[in-house]
Amino acid sequence: MKKKIASIGEFGLIDILRSKTSCSSDVIKGIGDDTAVVKMSSKKRLLLTTDMLVEGVHFTKDSSPKAIGYKAVCCSVSDIAAMGGIPKHAVISFGVAPSIKLDFILKIHQGMKTAAKRFGVNIVGGDTVRSENNVINVALTGEVNADKAVYRDGAKVGDKVFVTGRLGNSLNSGWHLRFMPRVAESQYLVNKYKISSMIDISDGLVPDLDHILKGSKVGAILYEKNVPLRKDANIEKAYYDGEDFELLFTVSPKEAKKILSQKKYIFYHIGEIVRESIGLLSVDVEGEEREIKMKKGFVHF
Amino acid sequence: MKKKIASIGEFGLIDILRSKTSCSSDVIKGIGDDTAVVKMSSKKRLLLTTDMLVEGVHFTKDSSPKAIGYKAVCCSVSDIAAMGGIPKHAVISFGVAPSIKLDFILKIHQGMKTAAKRFGVNIVGGDTVRSENNVINVALTGEVNADKAVYRDGAKVGDKVFVTGRLGNSLNSGWHLRFMPRVAESQYLVNKYKISSMIDISDGLVPDLDHILKGSKVGAILYEKNVPLRKDANIEKAYYDGEDFELLFTVSPKEAKKILSQKKYIFYHIGEIVRESIGLLSVDVEGEEREIKMKKGFVHF
The missing domain is CATH 3.90.650.10 (PurM-like C-terminal domain)
Incomplete structure (x- = not known):
């Protein structure tokens, strides 16, 4: 238990967290697929995904803010698409340095809106907090009919x-x-x-x-x-x-x-x-x- | 437009983002209440909230990791309670430094599970990314019957x-x-x-x-x-x-x-x-x- 994260890697960490998490019966897929899949009704599934983008890792101070915003939303949209779903509602958290220009944030937001409009996503809420490094988190819901949802575990020999x-x-x-x-x-x-x-x-x-x-x-x-x-x-x-x-x-x-x-x-x-x-x-x-x-x-x- | 975030404040930023965001008709409340409220069916509403916790702002390196995890989930649970709702499913993003001890993350996760169990939340997914500063984002769904949802705008003179x-x-x-x-x-x-x-x-x-x-x-x-x-x-x-x-x-x-x-x-x-x-x-x-x-x-x- 003295291991550092660097020696385990992202997939290792996800595996460890998954093994330690149990879910109730309305959860059809929990941690480990592109999105979580939850029962909404007998025919409908709610998809839920979250993606964090960190300055210095996923974008830099020199990246176009519109492109950052566009990418932040589109990463999550892509996860919903991978399940066979339609993206629906997003909540977005901004961690920003107090010294950052409002204009930079507004341009990120503009990029988000471009992506949201293109893929029919509603940005319905968010959180704004102070952070030394700029961080953006997009959590997105989606919908899919129960019989159309596609997972990672269905490939068959011969496919x-x-x-x-x-x-x-x-x-x-x-x-x-x-x-x-x-x-x-x-x-x-x-x-x-x-x-x-x-x-x-x-x-x-x-x-x-x-x-x-x-x-x-x-x-x-x-x-x-x-x-x-x-x-x-x-x-x-x-x-x-x-x-x-x-x-x-x-x-x-x-x-x-x-x-x-x-x-x-x-x-x-x-x-x-x-x-x-x-x-x-x-x-x-x-x-x-x-x-x-x-x-x-x-x-x- | 040359304003810095520090001079506007969190509420100012939220107001600006809200004024620039439009939503489709199934969105009953967008940005600005404790959670977003979305139509699930004629009787049910889906609640959606997101909270970001940043090291150095909401917790420090010396904070108990279990307490950090507990708080991260409970902040969002409290938002759902404020709408009259029941918390349901969470997706959690971890931004962590490569040098961080696995044990620290597992204890945060343990604190999250304590909170999740206490309030009936399923942790159904997440994202783990590299970040200089430790950052946690919890996005949480909730449910409320349409006639039980409570907003900020219903107070009347004499109440x-x-x-x-x-x-x-x-x-x-x-x-x-x-x-x-x-x-x-x-x-x-x-x-x-x-x-x-x-x-x-x-x-x-x-x-x-x-x-x-x-x-x-x-x-x-x-x-x-x-x-x-x-x-x-x-x-x-x-x-x-x-x-x-x-x-x-x-x-x-x-x-x-x-x-x-x-x-x-x-x-x-x-x-x-x-x-x-x-x-x-x-x-x-x-x-x-x-x-x-x-x-x-x-x-x-």
Whole structure:
């Protein structure tokens, strides 16, 4: 118990907190998925997520305040999309230094409103406190029909693995400040097809796929030639960079066929789900297989 | 627009953000009450609140971590109680320094669980990020029947003003770390009586009463001899100290009579609601009246 947080990492800390938390029967998913899922009625589920952005970690004093606000709301919106849900109501906490310019806060708020308007979110409340470092917390609710909610633990051997867009180099390209949470794509997918598992890529393709693999007790093979790369990205960046905020999802071969033949959105078929004992393999453009270690993506400690 | 936050204050910032935020029709109360109130069904309302606690402002490195965790959850629980609601589900963000001991976080979490268990809250999710300063954010949902929800804007001339417990000296006495959110008292009040307005005292009796007076467009007279004082408090401390987390509420004279004749809880009758033009008056033990200025309570900037 003398361990420091740095030696445990974010996922370790979440695992420890989860193991020490018990919930009542109306909680369908607690700590550990993209959002919590709570029973609202027999047909409706309430989704609940929270994201903290810290100056010096997620943004700097030189970041555009509008972009900070936009990103703060969109991170949470992306979590709701990853569950198959529709974002609804946000409460926002500002920890700000007394010396900060009102104009800076108002521009952050403007960025938040841009995101809120785009994705149908109502900003309904908040808290403002003094803090040496600027900190923003967005807590967001969402709604999903009980039969449309998608979790991390439903991937089956034989399922196909898809992503909604290009990966890698999100930080250097500035994508991490102007990304589009895939709410429309998510709604299209859950309303038209049976999605077996889904997550948004915030930590990196490999770390986030690993959440699905662990949750579903399966392995996967990724085809490098199929992984869509952002400008100036390579396969390593696509695998580990993080903050792409694309959706990563799995479907049965039958559903995959239908998805590949539709024209409304481009979804990239990047791999297959295999037995857990196989682990995670990557096939390069020459057809060579290599084992992928769960390396660090964008981790917070 | 070159103003700094320090010159505006927390309430000023909230007012500015509120004026710049619009909401859809299912939002019954947005920014500015103890919690947001959102329509869940024709009979049910979802309450939503968020509170940020910052090291160096709301607690120090020397504070008991269990007490920090307890307080973090209870601040939000108190907000839900102030609406007449029952607390339900919490999502918690931790911003922690990499050098922090796991043990410290686990003890904060233990304090959170103590509070959660006591008030029937499920901790259903969270976020953990790196931060120089330790920061905790608790976002909490609650539920209330549509006809039981109590706001800040319903006080009427002639109403009586009550509080649920002793006031003042909360910080020095340590009460601010071990207070009891008045959920039971709130449930008793809203289920048995017609409460015209309610708020929890976090900023101080006078600043929080002022929220009711401004919201309801009324004035008030307080009787100093009736204000219950915590040990080592005086009337000035009771008026301005903050972090008492007692409920401040108003009821009609008829309801007040019933409340004063019940035996289940002690509620203190401390004043009357009067016309707005009278402002806020305080009557001392000699019967001398003085005008009370909206002085600063526990403000954050």
